[in-house]
Amino acid sequence: MKSFDVPVMYRSPLISAIKKKRKEADRMKKDFSPTLLDFGPMRIYLARHFGFCYGVENAIDIAFRTVDENPGKRIFLLSEMIHNPQVNYDLRSRGVQFLQDNHGKQIVPFEELAADDVVLIPAFGTTLAIEAQLKAIGIPTEKYDTTCPFVEKVWNRSEVIAKSDYTIIIHGKPSHEETRATFSHAAANAPSVVVKDLKQTMELAKYITGQKDAAGFYNEFAGQYSEDFDVNQHLQRIGVVNQTTMLASDTQGIADYLKGVMQDHFGLDETNIKERFADTRDTLCYATNDNQTAVTGMLDTPADLAIVVGGYNSSNTSHLVELCEEKLPTYYISSEAKILSEQTISHYNFHDKIESVTEGYLPQKETVNILITSGASCPDAVVEEVIRKLHGYFPGAKAFDELVAEFA
Numbered sequence: 256m257k258s259f260d261v262p263v264m265y266r267s268p269l270i271s272a273i274k275k276k277r278k279e280a281d282r283m284k285k286d287f288s289p290t291l292l293d294f295g296p297m298r299i300y301l302a303r304h305f306g307f308c309y310g311v312e313n314a315i316d317i318a319f320r321t322v323d324e325n326p327g328k329r330i331f332l333l334s335e336m337i338h339n340p341q342v343n344y345d346l347r348s349r350g351v352q353f354l355q356d357n358h359g360k361q362i363v364p365f366e367e368l369a370a371d372d373v374v375l376i377p378a379f380g381t382t383l384a385i386e387a388q389l390k391a392i393g394i395p396t397e398k399y400d401t402t403c404p405f406v407e408k409v410w411n412r413s414e415v416i417a418k419s420d421y422t423i424i425i426h427g428k429p430s431h432e433e434t435r436a437t438f439s440h441a442a443a444n445a446p447s448v449v450v451k452d453l454k455q456t457m458e459l460a461k462y463i464t465g466q467k468d469a470a471g472f473y474n475e476f477a478g479q480y481s482e483d484f485d486v487n488q489h490l491q492r493i494g495v496v497n498q499t500t501m502l503a504s505d506t507q508g509i510a511d512y513l514k515g516v517m518q519d520h521f522g523l524d525e526t527n528i529k530e531r532f533a534d535t536r537d538t539l540c541y542a543t544n545d546n547q548t549a550v551t552g553m554l555d556t557p558a559d560l561a562i563v564v565g566g567y568n569s570s571n572t573s574h575l576v577e578l579c580e581e582k583l584p585t586y587y588i589s590s591e592a593k594i595l596s597e598q599t600i601s602h603y604n605f606h607d608k609i610e611s612v613t614e615g616y617l618p619q620k621e622t623v624n625i626l627i628t629s630g631a632s633c634p635d636a637v638v639e640e641v642i643r644k645l646h647g648y649f650p651g652a653k654a655f656d657e658l659v660a661e662f663a
């Protein structure tokens with residue numbers, strides 16, 4: 256796999272050594288058990304897979320190289336490069352300006368751009384309409400496009416099944432940058448509709464079976480369907496693709512449910528289901544899958560708490576939190592700065608979208624077992640700082656450098 260030039264400030268000697276050692280011992284990625292960092296009174300279990308994925312490293316490489324290669328030029332990002340506050344802060348500190356916020360609200364009007372400006376497309380991709388706007392100004396989009404290859408894979412798969420006259424069902428968050436981009440590309444080739452979750456998918460299915468009057472669709476799915484969508488016509492043949500950062504099991508559950516609906520409603524079986532339902536399992540992102548599977552493997556380890564590190568608007572990180580919350584107390588933090596003391600931690604509740612403070616998060620016991628993972632846009636250096644911060648609360652613990660040497 257291609258390697259990227261990621262700034263050293265995002266790397267961690269400890270975690271790089273751990274990942275290298277695990278990769279050498281498990282090249283086929285069949286072992287999803289966590290890595291034990293045994294400090295004595297504190298034991299950290301690190302997920303087998305976490306942190307920067309291929310698409311994120313690609314985006315960071317292109318972005319920082321673009322800044323270095325274009326001194327004196329105005330450089331813009333359509334929106335956040337990735338959902339990590341440190342990376343976006345670092346780009347801003349180098350003079351990069353943001354054109355839009357995460358919801359597509361304009362910060363710098365496109366009318367203020369000139370042909371010699373540089374505009375970076377973020378890892379989530381962008382809509383065809385925005386690409387056309389930039390090209391009309393004379394700004395080339397291809398050279399500075401950091402769209403994740405696995406997002407593009409979803410677009411390509413959508414195009415393929417669209418050519419076979421399937422309607423595209425997109426599992427994603429309608430307001431998320433990636434879903435907006437995927438919807439744009441899908442809708443250019445076929446009728447398309449976004450579903451948020453299985454609950455909303457079950458409502459969509461009622462329009463397939465006729466349990467709901469077609470007229471109600473347009474209100475119920477307002478803002479989530481393509482232009483000229485015809486409920487009576489466009490739900491006869493369907494295929495499911497996804498926002499790559501969703502829970503893989505959720506996307507598969509949605510696909511399985513809709514497949515069952517099509518089988519039952521049209522009297523089909525495995526020999527002829529393709530007449531109505533396209534097989535699109537290959538659109539699940541490998542990194543999303545690996546990170547989520549690694550969390551499942553990590554949760555088999557008895558522990559007192561879990562810490563998940565990442566940006567608070569990161570979809571893939573929130574799903575890791577969701578998995579951990581099913582088993583034990585889980586604290587979603589953006590950096591070591593949120594660990595306020597041995598007793599107090601400030602953490603994010605992504606369900607209610609609020610930050611709260613918890614006292615007594617570290618249990619008072621002889622040995623504390625902590626599970627740690629991070630989102631695909633979180634630098635390993637941040638995870639190491641979290642471990643170092645926790646290590647400082649255990650005065651009898653093994654020296655940090657001594658443990659690093661064990662993995663060298």
